[in-house]
Amino acid sequence: MHISDGILSTPVIAGGWVVAAGLTAVCLRKVQLEEIPKISVLTAMFFVADLIHVPAGPTSVHLILNGLMGIILGIRAFPAVLLGVTLQTILLGHGGVTVIGENAVNLGGGALVAYGVWQLRHLTRFRRREVVFGALAGACGVFSSGMLMATALLLTGREFLVQAQLVVATHAVIMVLEAIVAGACAGFLIKVKPEALAGHRVARGGAAAAVGPVVVAVILGAGLLSPHPALAHKLLLDYTAVNEGLLVEAFFPDGTPARNTTMRLMTPDGKVLQQGMTNDHGGYLFPVPEHADYVADADAQMGHYAKVDVPAAALTGVTLSETATADAAEIERTVTKVRAEPFPLKRVAIGFGVLAVLGGGALLASRRKRHSELGPHTH
Amino acid sequence: MPLDIDRFAHLDSTIQRWDPRVKIVSMGLFVFGVATLKSLPVALAALVAGIGFVRITGIPVSFIWGALKWVLLFLVPFFGIMPFTYPGPPVFDVLGLGFSMEGLRLGLLIIVKAVAIVLTAYAIFGSARFDVSMIALQRLKVPSIIVQMLLFTYRYIFVLIEEMRRMSTAMRVRGFVMGTNLYTLKVVGNFVGSLLVRSFDRTERVHKAMLSKGYDGTFHTLVSFKAKNTDFAKAALVIGTVVTLLAVDLEGFFRTAVAGWY
Numbered sequence: 001m002h003i004s005d006g007i008l009s010t011p012v013i014a015g016g017w018v019v020a021a022g023l024t025a026v027c028l029r030k031v032q033l034e035e036i037p038k039i040s041v042l043t044a045m046f047f048v049a050d051l052i053h054v055p056a057g058p059t060s061v062h063l064i065l066n067g068l069m070g071i072i073l074g075i076r077a078f079p080a081v082l083l084g085v086t087l088q089t090i091l092l093g094h095g096g097v098t099v100i101g102e103n104a105v106n107l108g109g110g111a112l113v114a115y116g117v118w119q120l121r122h123l124t125r126f127r128r129r130e131v132v133f134g135a136l137a138g139a140c141g142v143f144s145s146g147m148l149m150a151t152a153l154l155l156t157g158r159e160f161l162v163q164a165q166l167v168v169a170t171h172a173v174i175m176v177l178e179a180i181v182a183g184a185c186a187g188f189l190i191k192v193k194p195e196a197l198a199g200h201r202v203a204r205g206g207a208a209a210a211v212g213p214v215v216v217a218v219i220l221g222a223g224l225l226s227p228h229p230a231l232a233h234k235l236l237l238d239y240t241a242v243n244e245g246l247l248v249e250a251f252f253p254d255g256t257p258a259r260n261t262t263m264r265l266m267t268p269d270g271k272v273l274q275q276g277m278t279n280d281h282g283g284y285l286f287p288v289p290e291h292a293d294y295v296a297d298a299d300a301q302m303g304h305y306a307k308v309d310v311p312a313a314a315l316t317g318v319t320l321s322e323t324a325t326a327d328a329a330e331i332e333r334t335v336t337k338v339r340a341e342p343f344p345l346k347r348v349a350i351g352f353g354v355l356a357v358l359g360g361g362a363l364l365a366s367r368r369k370r371h372s373e374l375g376p377h378t379h
Numbered sequence: 380m381p382l383d384i385d386r387f388a389h390l391d392s393t394i395q396r397w398d399p400r401v402k403i404v405s406m407g408l409f410v411f412g413v414a415t416l417k418s419l420p421v422a423l424a425a426l427v428a429g430i431g432f433v434r435i436t437g438i439p440v441s442f443i444w445g446a447l448k449w450v451l452l453f454l455v456p457f458f459g460i461m462p463f464t465y466p467g468p469p470v471f472d473v474l475g476l477g478f479s480m481e482g483l484r485l486g487l488l489i490i491v492k493a494v495a496i497v498l499t500a501y502a503i504f505g506s507a508r509f510d511v512s513m514i515a516l517q518r519l520k521v522p523s524i525i526v527q528m529l530l531f532t533y534r535y536i537f538v539l540i541e542e543m544r545r546m547s548t549a550m551r552v553r554g555f556v557m558g559t560n561l562y563t564l565k566v567v568g569n570f571v572g573s574l575l576v577r578s579f580d581r582t583e584r585v586h587k588a589m590l591s592k593g594y595d596g597t598f599h600t601l602v603s604f605k606a607k608n609t610d611f612a613k614a615a616l617v618i619g620t621v622v623t624l625l626a627v628d629l630e631g632f633f634r635t636a637v638a639g640w641y
Contacts, residue, residue: 004454004493005492005497006414006492006496007457007493028524036527036528040532041539041582042575043535044532047536052567055557055558055559063571072575087532087536091536092382092449093450094446096497097499098411181564182568184564184567184569184572185569187568188572189575
């Protein structure tokens with residue numbers, strides 16, 4: 001799947017181009033004249049894969065074949081994917097002109113991961129290892145592409161969370177089809193033309209070099225699948241004037257308290273009066289020396305910073321003192337607030353519902369006929 | 380689906396007559412400028428400009444629709460989900476779900492920008508022969524190896540499609556019917572594999588033929604470019620338009636509450 005124009009933010013688009021250019025330069029180093037026709041054929045194959053439809057239940061999906069590119073071209077797969085994506089954008093309108101870089105990083109990155117997985121076959125020794133590792137490489141290629149695309153969406157904004165999850169889900173389905181095709185193709189080529197496959201002999205760097213992309217992919221996947229607390233989360237501050245002083249609490253939008261966070265109480269012109277570390281509930285109790293305007297701030301590192309103004313009017317009823325008279329934890333028991341923004345489950349459900357209706361409508365409207373024969377479908 | 384994007388390159392218009400190098404640079408700047416727009420009215424102006432470009436080139440709408448429908452198919456989820464997931468003040472509730480105007484605006488913005496860019500891209504690459512566009516890229520200091528690979532690939536695409544048709548006919552004659560099953564997918568894998576083997580053999584022959592005719596890694600062409608003053612005037616017009624659009628956009632005349640999104 002290709003991202004279209006107009007969705008990603010400018011920094012993500014620029015980042016996509018920079019990474020694509022860098023990887024292309026690295027992957028095209030020491031390229032020989034004889035290699036160019038082979039790379040071009042594979043680029044054409046990658047392009048044409050967009051036109052090969054395989055049936056999937058009531059509809060049909062087209063192949064991606066980026067894993068197969070990695071299996072056959074090795075690291076040269078990246079520039080091939082870049083050019084393939086460029087032509088798909090210009091000739092077919094898949095994707096968008098400004099996001100060619102980002103799409104190449106998604107699909108080409110998947111191809112590099114697939115190559116890494118493919119090379120791991122040298123570690124084992126059984127009869128049909130090419131089929132097994134070909135299938136694994138095909139699956140990993142598609143899956144990492146989905147992950148990279150979801151990452152690009154989430155880097156653009158948290159409001160794309162649903163779409164990012166949808167992307168990962170779609171790729172998880174395509175992954176299965178792609179794995180079988182890539183496995184069968186690798187098995188075919190090892191019998192018919194084994195020299196066409198990448199890394200037919202063990203590379204000089206050995207399997208160790210091949211593990212690199214796999215490790216990167218695993219880290220990326222783990223980072224994306226974990227409940228992302230650090231992902232574009234803001235730090236929020238809330239204050240409550242209690243009898244013993246001013247209770248300031250720091251927490252993240254999902255309600256997780258910001259523990260062990262440096263919190264300061266300052267005058268409006270920035271003079272620091274007191275500071276301390278928040279407790280397990282993200283709270284800190286400041287003694288209030290006099291009725292005046294204050295500013296409280298908290299810094300949870302890694303760019304999470306928040307600041308809140310405390311007007312003098314809010315401090316009526318606070319016993320004035322220079323030093324702390326109570327512990328924040330004791331006060332917190334009496335002050336209970338709900339501050340978690342619950343996950344918008346209903347919103348997501350309705351989003352999917354709307355999507356299903358729109359998708360079904362589009363499907364009916366286009367009344368696409370089932371493809372019953374294999375071949376290019378140029379609509 | 381139109382694979383021969385240059386089918387209407389022979390038509391005569393200001394854009395077809397434009398020096399491809401100058402055209403690619405200035406229209407390319409336009410496209411990237413449009414991609415960074417943030418306000419809906421300005422994006423609509425860009426869409427009007429995109430429609431204008433296509434009208435000038437004379438490329439029929441039905442030709443572009445083939446590509447445009449894929450873009451729209453991809454964008455429908457964004458348009459459908461955005462109003463419900465975008466954090467903004469809900470205008471009304473649908474089944475207890477806030478419908479945010481801000482989300483609708485963002486969804487519209489995405490679609491308008493995407494369509495404007497696709498139309499402009501067609502005006503760029505649909506208005507010159509494909510090989511001429513590629514040579515223009517080479518003159519613009521795109522690495523020669525990349526341009527050559529693009530040209531080879533463009534040629535092989537049609538070869539592969541022809542080959543696929545032949546193989547597909549052969550399979551149908553032998554009674555193969557596709558279905559949602561493991562067997563079909565394995566056949567597809569073997570199909571791709573034998574397509575590749577055939578193509579490798581063919582390219583080896585072509586490569587040897589090229590070498591014997593003196594191919595040394597550089598392309599020689601009879602196409603030559605000559606930029607005239609009118610070419611630069613058109614460039615100034617297009618770049619001026621996008622700079623104006625960006626300035627209006629950044630000035631924020633039309634901006635409502637976009638602080639959280641860029």
